[in-house]
Amino acid sequence: MGNNYAIEVENLTVKYGDEVALEDINFKLEHPSFLTIIGPNGSGKTTLLRTILGLIKPEKGYVKVLNIDVLRNPTKARHMIGYVPQRERISVNIPIRVADIVLMGRLARFGPLTTPSKYDMEKVKEALELVGMVDFWDKRFSSLSGGQQQRVLIARALAVEPKMLILDEPFSAVDIPTQREILNLLYNLRIRKGITVVMVTHDVNPVIECSDKIMILNKKLIAYGTPDEVIKDENLLKAYGVAIKIIPHEGICYVLSGDTHA
Amino acid sequence: MPSILDILLTPFMIRAFIAVVLIALVASTAGSFTVYRGLTFLVAGVAHAALAGAALAILLDMYGIFPGFSEVFGAAIFAVITALVAGYVGRKGETEKMEVAIGVSFALTMSLAILLISMIREYAVRAWGLIIGDILLLTEKDLLLLTVTTLIVVFAVLLFYKEFLFVSFDMEGAAAYGVRAELYHYVMLLLIALSVVVVLKGVGAILVYAMLVAPAAAANQFSKNTTSVMVWSFIIALIGGIAGLIIAALYINVAPSAIAGLIVTGSYFITLIVSRK
Numbered sequence: 105m106g107n108n109y110a111i112e113v114e115n116l117t118v119k120y121g122d123e124v125a126l127e128d129i130n131f132k133l134e135h136p137s138f139l140t141i142i143g144p145n146g147s148g149k150t151t152l153l154r155t156i157l158g159l160i161k162p163e164k165g166y167v168k169v170l171n172i173d174v175l176r177n178p179t180k181a182r183h184m185i186g187y188v189p190q191r192e193r194i195s196v197n198i199p200i201r202v203a204d205i206v207l208m209g210r211l212a213r214f215g216p217l218t219t220p221s222k223y224d225m226e227k228v229k230e231a232l233e234l235v236g237m238v239d240f241w242d243k244r245f246s247s248l249s250g251g252q253q254q255r256v257l258i259a260r261a262l263a264v265e266p267k268m269l270i271l272d273e274p275f276s277a278v279d280i281p282t283q284r285e286i287l288n289l290l291y292n293l294r295i296r297k298g299i300t301v302v303m304v305t306h307d308v309n310p311v312i313e314c315s316d317k318i319m320i321l322n323k324k325l326i327a328y329g330t331p332d333e334v335i336k337d338e339n340l341l342k343a344y345g346v347a348i349k350i351i352p353h354e355g356i357c358y359v360l361s362g363d364t365h366a
Numbered sequence: 367m368p369s370i371l372d373i374l375l376t377p378f379m380i381r382a383f384i385a386v387v388l389i390a391l392v393a394s395t396a397g398s399f400t401v402y403r404g405l406t407f408l409v410a411g412v413a414h415a416a417l418a419g420a421a422l423a424i425l426l427d428m429y430g431i432f433p434g435f436s437e438v439f440g441a442a443i444f445a446v447i448t449a450l451v452a453g454y455v456g457r458k459g460e461t462e463k464m465e466v467a468i469g470v471s472f473a474l475t476m477s478l479a480i481l482l483i484s485m486i487r488e489y490a491v492r493a494w495g496l497i498i499g500d501i502l503l504l505t506e507k508d509l510l511l512l513t514v515t516t517l518i519v520v521f522a523v524l525l526f527y528k529e530f531l532f533v534s535f536d537m538e539g540a541a542a543y544g545v546r547a548e549l550y551h552y553v554m555l556l557l558i559a560l561s562v563v564v565v566l567k568g569v570g571a572i573l574v575y576a577m578l579v580a581p582a583a584a585a586n587q588f589s590k591n592t593t594s595v596m597v598w599s600f601i602i603a604l605i606g607g608i609a610g611l612i613i614a615a616l617y618i619n620v621a622p623s624a625i626a627g628l629i630v631t632g633s634y635f636i637t638l639i640v641s642r643k
Contacts, residue, residue, distance in 0.1 A: 157542045179544055187542035193459070194536045198402045199589050208532050212543035216526050244590065257539075264543070 109168070110135035110268050110300035111156060116165035118151055124323060125151045126162075131328050133317060135170060135267070136298045138291070140311045143321035144344050149304040150190075152321065153270055156302075157187060170267055183213065186261025188271040191253055196246035202256050203241045206231055209260045231263040232256075235289060251282030258286070262293075268300040269293065275305055283310060290314070308335075309358050335359060373615045381509050382501045382622070385568045386607030388516040389577055392561035394600035395523040397582035398592070400558055402534040404461050406579045408452055408555070411468035412445045412562045413574035415475035419444025420496050420566070421482035428486060437496070438511045442563045448475065449559035453552050459537035479571075499570030499623035502614070512564050519557045519564070530554055531592065568607075569623035576627040577603060580634045587637035606630040 109132050116129040126148040133139050141149050154160045156167055158178030167174040169181040186209070206228045207220055220228075232238040235255040245253060254274055261269055269290070275283045291314045293299045305311060308318065318334040320326040320343045327339040340348040340359065351358045373379060400409055423440025426432035448471050456464030483493045495503060504512075523530065532540040533550045541547040558578075565574045585598035610626035 154538075159538070159541055182542060182544050185542070187539060189536060189539045189542070193538055195402065195404070195534060197404060197586070198531065198535055199586065199591055199595060200531065200535060201591060204531075205535070208528075208535070209539075209543045211528055212532060212540065212545045216529060218528075260539075 107171070108135050109133060110137065110170060111139075111302070112168040113156075114165055116155065116167065117163045118148070118155055118160060119163045126155070126321075127324050129165070129321075129325050131319065131325065133300065133302070136294055136300045137316035138294045138314050139300070139302045139317045139319060140308060140315040141302070141304045141319045141321055142306070142308045142343075143326070147322040147343070149321055150272055153187075153272055153302070153304060156270065157182060157185060183264070184267045186258075186264050186266035186269045188254075188257045188261050188269065188274055190272045191250065191257065191276065194253075194257075198246075200245050201241070202232070202237065202243050202245055202248070203228055205245055205256055206260045206263050209264045213264075227263050227265065228259075231259040234262055234293075235259045236285075249282075251278045251286070254278055254282070254286060255289075258289070266299065268302065271301070271303045273304055273306065275307060275310070287311065287314060312358065370612075370615060374612070378502050378504070379611065379615065381504045381506070382611050383608070384509060385501050385504055385512060386604065386611060386626075388512050389565050389568050389607055390581075390600050390603035391516050392519050392564050393578055393581045393603035394596045395520050396558050396561035397578050397599055397603075398586070398595045399523070399530055399534060399554055400579060401582040401586050401595075402531075403554070405464070405555075405558065406575070406583070407465050407468050408449065408558060409562060409578050410575045411452065411472040411475075412448050412559050413566055413571050414472055414479060415448035416441035416445040416559075416563055416566050416574075417496055417571040418475045418479035418482060421479055421486065421493065424486050424489060424492055424496075425482055428489060436507070436511065437492075438508060438515075438563060438567055441566055442515070442560065444475065445559040445562050446556060449555040450552065453555040457548050457551060459547075459551075495570070496566070497570050497572055498621050499566075499568055499573065501568045501611070501622055504567070508567060512567055515560050515564050519561050522553065522557055526550060526553065569626060573623045573627040576631050577606070577623075580627075580630040581606070584630070584634040584637045587634075588641045602630055602633050606633070 111133040113129050113131050116126060118126040143149050151160060155162055156169060158174040158181055170184050172181040174181045210224050210227060211218055211220060229238060235258050237255050237259060245256060274286060287310055290301050294301050312331050315331055318331050319328045320334060320339050322343045326343045327334045335350060337350060348359055400406055419440040420437040423435045423437045426435045452464050452468050455467040486493050529545055529550045532545055533547050537547050561578060562574055565577045569577050581599035581602040582595060584602055585595045589595040589598060606626040606629035609629055610622035613625045614620050614622035
């Protein structure tokens with residue numbers, strides 16, 4: 105085995121046609137750790153997540169996930185990762201049960217016509233217990249609240265027994281108590297289960313305390329490091345183009361205005 | 367005067383009943399995924415492309431350029447091409463982009479269809495059959511083609527059911543978990559296109575939309591799981607089709623496709639009102 109990095113990204117450039125989405129990104133993330141990625145709209149946050157998952161072919165550079173080269177071996181890398189996409193992209197037009205959604209991710213690894221084993225169902229139950237949704241086993245996904253749906257999607261990611269969780273905007277349209285619950289859950293996964301958590305968010309404040317590392321992205325890597333190193337006036341100005349006030353509280357710096365529509 | 371039973375047991379009626387079962391099968395399998403993916407507009411677009419394809423087939427046959435060229439075959443070629451083009455535009459899961467592409471191709475193929483149909487005036491009956499359906503005029507060869515196509519659709523949907531559901535639910539997530547999402551996306555569109563052809567032959571281009579979309583849309587209103595959507599959309603489409611045939615047998619001048627269309631769309635509006643949440 106090599107080193108102990110969850111993610112290694114080197115000289116990464118991603119283009120959509122002629123448009124540069126990410127330029128010369130370099131960073132290494134220890135395993136396990138909690139990484140929060142922030143940046144204005146269109147700054148390439150989701151693109152970075154997709155590249156880590158091997159869903160986008162970069163123009164240049166390489167990505168390794170837990171020592172696996174994602175470009176060469178995307179399937180193997182994906183088996184390490186539980187992914188939680190933006191909830192807005194998910195169809196609520198299908199009458200699928202909560203349990204079946206959680207099972208989806210696990211069964212996807214096998215080809216068509218596989219039926220779930222007892223072990224698969226146990227893992228589904230465990231995952232739903234972890235997110236506190238096991239009582240909703242038989243409910244229709246579309247009948248759940250936003251926060252409940254989000255927790256089910258996290259359970260789907262956990263059911264694949266991942267070493268790393270990747271979440272794209274898990275707090276969008278989720279109320280503050282639910283946001284707290286989800287954050288506690290993610291933090292516990294990082295501390296107790298040794299799972300690396302990588303999260304893209306619009307609102308950095310609730311996550312600062314939990315984050316080992318914060319990344320500010322605006323097509324280029326503006327800043328990367330511990331929250332203390334990163335949450336600084338000049339970094340935010342560089343990323344968002346406007347001065348954003350920072351308020352220190354109990355030794356932690358908070359960003360005034362969570363919204364990033366600069 | 368022959369009794370109703372005599373009429374219902376004539377060979378052309380029996381063929382029509384078989385066709386109704388085939389239509390109900392694709393309406394339940396491909397139809398439910400059309401509704402899940404919000405691709406109902408694709409059905410309308412593909413149907414009109416298929417109409418142009420069928421009209422072209424008739425022309426090729428009529429002018430002796432390609433004698434015996436099957437309408438079903440012509441329709442299938444055009445339907446598949448349209449679905450694949452739309453699929454290419456929406457390969458990342460953006461339904462909105464697909465709608466624009468389908469809208470434009472709708473206009474193009476409809477113009478083409480009208481042009482081609484206007485050229486086969488002598489064969490107005492055949493052209494009219496494409497538009498409102500000729501379920502009572504199906505030949506054995508037609509029925510064989512429709513049966514094979516239906517079996518392909520049903521078999522593929524059952525085989526890839528899990529993958530189709532995942533891709534319909536969340537295409538990006540499916541890809542991230544190792545499903546070949548783009549491939550299944552194309553396969554799904556291909557099956558929807560083939561289903562359009564089956565339904566077109568039975569009920570005509572205008573009512574394809576009704577027969578392929580309405581039963582699944584109605585079933586989706588009240589069903590608690592996806593199996594129930596399939597079963598109920600099959601039942602709704604079957605009832606509509608059989609009622610259409612029986613009423614057409616009783617009153618010779620009534621188009622069976624119209625009755626079927628009214629029943630399935632009616633069932634949608636009833637479920638909409640009854641299961642209002």
